[in-house]
Amino acid sequence: MIGKLLRQPWVFSFGAAIAVWLATIAYTGGQGAGAILTAAFSFATFTIIVGLGQMMVITTGPGNVDLSIPATITLSGVVAMKVMDEDTGRMVIGIIAALGAATLVGVFNYGLIRLLRIPPIIATLSSSFLVLSAAISYGRGIRIKPPEPLAQFAETQVFGIPIMAFAVLALSIALAMVLSRTVYGRSVLAVGQNSRAAWLAGLNVDRTRFLTYVLSALLAGVCGILLSGFSRGAALNMGEEFLLASIATVVIGGTSVAGGRANVPGIWGAALFMYLLVTMLNTFGASAGIRLILTGLMIIGVIVAAGGEEQR
Amino acid sequence: MNRRFLRQALPFLTLAVVLAATFYVQPRTMSYFGLNLMLQYAVPIALATIAQMFIITVNDLDLSIGPFVGLVSCIGATLLLDNPLLGILALLVLIATYGAVGALIHIRNLPSIVVTLGLSFVWLGIAVLILPSPGGKAPVWLKALMGVQTPWVPFPIIAAIVIGVVVHLALMLSSYGVIARGAGGNPKALTRAGWSMLNTKVIMYMLAGFFGVLSGLALLGLTTSGDAHVADRYTLYSIAGVILGGGEFIGGRVSPLGAVVGALTLALAGSFLIFLKISPDWQIGAQGAILIIVLALRALVSYGEHKR
Numbered sequence: 001m002i003g004k005l006l007r008q009p010w011v012f013s014f015g016a017a018i019a020v021w022l023a024t025i026a027y028t029g030g031q032g033a034g035a036i037l038t039a040a041f042s043f044a045t046f047t048i049i050v051g052l053g054q055m056m057v058i059t060t061g062p063g064n065v066d067l068s069i070p071a072t073i074t075l076s077g078v079v080a081m082k083v084m085d086e087d088t089g090r091m092v093i094g095i096i097a098a099l100g101a102a103t104l105v106g107v108f109n110y111g112l113i114r115l116l117r118i119p120p121i122i123a124t125l126s127s128s129f130l131v132l133s134a135a136i137s138y139g140r141g142i143r144i145k146p147p148e149p150l151a152q153f154a155e156t157q158v159f160g161i162p163i164m165a166f167a168v169l170a171l172s173i174a175l176a177m178v179l180s181r182t183v184y185g186r187s188v189l190a191v192g193q194n195s196r197a198a199w200l201a202g203l204n205v206d207r208t209r210f211l212t213y214v215l216s217a218l219l220a221g222v223c224g225i226l227l228s229g230f231s232r233g234a235a236l237n238m239g240e241e242f243l244l245a246s247i248a249t250v251v252i253g254g255t256s257v258a259g260g261r262a263n264v265p266g267i268w269g270a271a272l273f274m275y276l277l278v279t280m281l282n283t284f285g286a287s288a289g290i291r292l293i294l295t296g297l298m299i300i301g302v303i304v305a306a307g308g309e310e311q312r
Numbered sequence: 313m314n315r316r317f318l319r320q321a322l323p324f325l326t327l328a329v330v331l332a333a334t335f336y337v338q339p340r341t342m343s344y345f346g347l348n349l350m351l352q353y354a355v356p357i358a359l360a361t362i363a364q365m366f367i368i369t370v371n372d373l374d375l376s377i378g379p380f381v382g383l384v385s386c387i388g389a390t391l392l393l394d395n396p397l398l399g400i401l402a403l404l405v406l407i408a409t410y411g412a413v414g415a416l417i418h419i420r421n422l423p424s425i426v427v428t429l430g431l432s433f434v435w436l437g438i439a440v441l442i443l444p445s446p447g448g449k450a451p452v453w454l455k456a457l458m459g460v461q462t463p464w465v466p467f468p469i470i471a472a473i474v475i476g477v478v479v480h481l482a483l484m485l486s487s488y489g490v491i492a493r494g495a496g497g498n499p500k501a502l503t504r505a506g507w508s509m510l511n512t513k514v515i516m517y518m519l520a521g522f523f524g525v526l527s528g529l530a531l532l533g534l535t536t537s538g539d540a541h542v543a544d545r546y547t548l549y550s551i552a553g554v555i556l557g558g559g560e561f562i563g564g565r566v567s568p569l570g571a572v573v574g575a576l577t578l579a580l581a582g583s584f585l586i587f588l589k590i591s592p593d594w595q596i597g598a599q600g601a602i603l604i605i606v607l608a609l610r611a612l613v614s615y616g617e618h619k620r
Contacts, residue, residue: 062601063562066424070491070582076501113536116604116607118559118604118607118608118611119555119560121373121561122551122552122555122607123604125548125551125552125601126600126601126603126604126607127399127604128600129599129600129601129603130597130601131594132596132597133594133595133597133598133600134597136593140593141616202403207558232436243576244429244432247429248426248429248430251425256581257425257426259499278615288440288444289438289441289444290437290441292434292436292437292440293433293434293437293441294437295430295433295437296430296431296433296434296435296436296437298340298429299426299429299430299433300430300431300434303422303426303427304416304420304422305439305556
């Protein structure tokens with residue numbers, strides 16, 4: 001039983017997260033243990049949302065990755081704030097507009113990949129340049145505050161855990177169900193393991209990948225809306241840190257980079273680990289340079305400890 | 313004209329078109345001085361692109377090359393200036409580290425994207441420790457080298473040709489180059505033929521480190537002071553340069569001449585967009601559009617080249 005549990009790829013990321021948290025509170029002598037967790041759940045939820053999207057894309061097979069997530073977050077945040085215009089009555093229409101813009105990005109991405117046969121890494125990179133320019137051009141000018149209910153939703157806590165985290169937990173469970181129980185989810189895994197075999201078996205490879213890129217963009221859109229609610233406004237660099245974070249959480253969380261194997265719990269463990277790691281280094285009073293070096297070494301350390309893919 | 317030839321010629325045609333368009337928009341650039349000014353930053357980009365190409369040859373990807381180039385510029389502006397011997401030693405250690413990372417990735421069969429992602433934090437961290445804010449000074453010889461005035465043809469063009477031809481000879485025409493590319497094409501076949509994949513990977517990673525060092529020093533010679541963040545965009549530039557130059561992510565299909573041409577195109581596209589007086593909001597977007605157009609053309613050319 002325990003042996004089986006230890007072989008689960010996501011155990012590593014949770015183990016690492018707990019170890020880092022314990023080290024932090026050992027240093028502070030137990031002070032702020034709860035507050036640190038609350039903050040971790042707040043900040044990690046954003047990473048988890050986009051991490052789930054990135055996980056789906058990476059699972060559809062080698063070479064598939066979405067580099068347009070940061071730009072999409074920014075675009076969605078800017079569109080949401082601008083359409084809502086601080087008016088609670090316009091919240092729904094703002095959310096629809098932002099998610100619509102994000103969906104367009106996903107459709108455009110897959111169009112480049114499928115119709116122009118551009119490798120996903122370059123396709124999503126090029127489109128992210130266009131998307132970012134669109135966001136900059138559209139979002140020029142003043143900072144607009146989010147409507148009060150949106151900000152409330154992003155900040156409210158129950159027993160020290162933000163309700164946003166519960167919503168994202170529900171989302172994660174739903175996605176895990178989709179992966180294991182629906183035709184689409186099984187198709188994602190099958191296409192990722194061997195797209196040719198999946199095609200021969202009669203699966204619609206194109207549609208599966210198309211839906212996945214749209215899903216990833218959509219989740220980035222959700223992240224953009226919530227993030228601009230949480231940080232009281234959209235900023236043009238708000239998506240920046242999520243490029244590395246989304247990829248790192250997927251891989252540290254035990255999802256196969258070669259595709260075909262997804263791991264939802266691992267995304268949670270990895271996102272919490274990465275946030276707690278930075279908190280720990282801050283608590284220890286490490287300088288910016290040391291913090292960066294240790295973050296890098298930890299990422300490498302976890303991936304080395306978790307081991308790579310077995311040879312095929 | 314067959315498609316294979318057309319495909320290989322495409323990077324060169326692209327460069328010619330961008331160059332012609334730049335001349336048309338701003339005729340004054342059609343001079344020794346104008347070309348020198350527009351293309352000088354292409355030299356470090358080309359070197360970083362070659363570094364990335366070595367990694368792509370063995371089916372890996374290096375997400376740390378940008379911060380690495382930044383780190384080299386910081387070491388060059390401080391240690392190399394104050395204590396040349398120690399500076400050179402530090403740079404050699406960096407190259408050896410690249411080799412060690414290649415070995416680690418191969419032995420543990422790790423995804424290169426994640427390891428180099430982690431590594432990018434490490435490089436940036438060390439660079440920030442050395443130079444918390446931009447500063448230091450480039451060694452005089454480095455400034456002199458990058459500012460050299462060659463007769464007739466501007467230095468950046470000569471440098472680009474030399475870089476491209478040397479690497480082309482080594483990787484495309486030497487017998488060891490065939491093995492290196494074979495490591496990307498079919499690693500199993502290579503192992504069964506008795507070649508060590510470990511050695512090949514370590515050597516390719518060290519070559520990438522070496523060219524990364526050259527790129528950082530070249531950049532330092534131009535900027536004349538060190539900055540940890542000076543080359544953050546180089547990671548993306550280098551990947552785009554390799555692909556623009558006709559390389560592919562898997563299968564060891566790369567082209568050193570193409571990669572250099574791809575880097576020149578990217579550097580030139582930047583100047584071109586400024587001459588076009590496009591609103592600054594859309595500068596990055598226009599670069600994305602250029603990338604998409606070139607790759608769309610390539611898709612058109614290679615359509616039907618090999619049925620899948």
